Amino acid sequence: MTTEHHPNCIFCKMVAGEIKPDIVFENDQLLAFRDINPQAPIHFLIIPKQHLPTLNDLSDPSLAAQLLLLPSQLAKQEGFAEDGYRTVINCNKHSGQEVYHLHLHVLAGRQMTWPPG
Secondary structure (H helix, E strand, O other): OOOOOOOOOHHHHHHOOOOOOOEEEEOOOEEEEEOOOOOOOEEEEEEEOOOOOOHHHOOOHHHHHHHHHHHHHHHHHHOOOOOOEEEEOOOOHHHOOOOOOOOEEEEEOOOOOOOOO
16 A cells, blocks of 8 residues: 655554654554644544545545454453444544544543533
């Protein structure tokens, strides 16, 4: 898979190795790392290595499946699957998306409330 690198995208810089995140998981398609501004005791992000600005740009079913299956794998690996966790994908301005590189938040380690806000 070729990954298009966007020089001003912080997540592309992580994929390229220019910025070193606290990596939780990495394979050819995905990178998971701990959030630098955690909103829960456990908070990490999962990103595709390919630059896709938003969820609206995701069209590869295989990549979509990997993105949605990885949280449960990591929850088991990190030991919080049974207690529970929340996954969030923000898409565009009204959702609160700040970095325009598709990313999935995984939050755990505390009781979550609903609605989220």
